[in-house]
Amino acid sequence: MVCACARACGWGARLLGYLAPEPSALMSELKLEHLGDDDALERFAPDQVALLNGIGSVGDPSRRRRAHDAAAAQGFAFPVLTHPTAIIDPTALLSEGAQIMAGAIVQIGARIHAGALINTGARIDHHCFIGDHVHIAPGAVLCGQVTVETGAHVGAGATLIQGVRVGQDALVGAGAVVVGNVSSGMRTIGVPARESAL
Numbered sequence: 001m002v003c004a005c006a007r008a009c010g011w012g013a014r015l016l017g018y019l020a021p022e023p024s025a026l027m028s029e030l031k032l033e034h035l036g037d038d039d040a041l042e043r044f045a046p047d048q049v050a051l052l053n054g055i056g057s058v059g060d061p062s063r064r065r066r067a068h069d070a071a072a073a074q075g076f077a078f079p080v081l082t083h084p085t086a087i088i089d090p091t092a093l094l095s096e097g098a099q100i101m102a103g104a105i106v107q108i109g110a111r112i113h114a115g116a117l118i119n120t121g122a123r124i125d126h127h128c129f130i131g132d133h134v135h136i137a138p139g140a141v142l143c144g145q146v147t148v149e150t151g152a153h154v155g156a157g158a159t160l161i162q163g164v165r166v167g168q169d170a171l172v173g174a175g176a177v178v179v180g181n182v183s184s185g186m187r188t189i190g191v192p193a194r195e196s197a198l
């Protein structure tokens, strides 16, 4: 996804390859070279290359954040990536490493913080706050002034009504309709969504 987005941005010729513990068939299909695991970063100078974080957040959402933080601590930068078909209001703030995928909409005054991923066709309405390394999965709808704190995952097709707050590292299940706040570290699923321990 991230690779396809980068290519759609015209960065294809500048993609050197990918880092992963093992080569991936999917990445081979995309004709990207496997450079090695994270240790291979040592071969590159932080002022010569930038990184795109391709780790998703299903299973263990903290992996995405840890990979970003480890590379950032070595001085590597993460550019903002915005697919050309995304609609982003000029007043929206996109921080380092934010990724806005195909068909997503980011409305007036929204703030998308470091390393957050706004996936395919997700809608982030006015003045939403999306914290560091949050993943808003495909097709999720966030109404106005929703807050999603650091590391939380909002599942595919979920709907969050205006003004609700999703706490740090919380998980909103796919298709949930969230009509109240979600506590940090909790999971919420269903219509209307009900909270339980992760």
Ligand SMILES: CC(=O)SCCNC(=O)CCNC(=O)[C@H](O)C(C)(C)COP(=O)(O)OP(=O)(O)OC[C@H]1O[C@@H](n2cnc3c(N)ncnc32)[C@H](O)[C@@H]1OP(=O)(O)O
Pocket: 056, 058, 119, 137, 138, 154, 155, 156, 171, 172, 173, 174, 175, 176, 189, 190
């Ligand atoms: C580009 C991309 O692909 S990005 C990825 C986007 N994907 C997502 O956002 C997925 C988000 N994940 C989910 O919604 C998951 O289903 C989770 C995390 C909520 C639950 O996952 P698990 O813990 O593995 O639950 P599991 O599949 O074992 O199901 C447990 C029970 O919950 C139910 N359940 C699971 N997910 C949901 C859901 N989203 N809404 C309502 N009920 C659910 C199951 O039907 C099952 O019910 P049962 O015990 O009555 O049979």
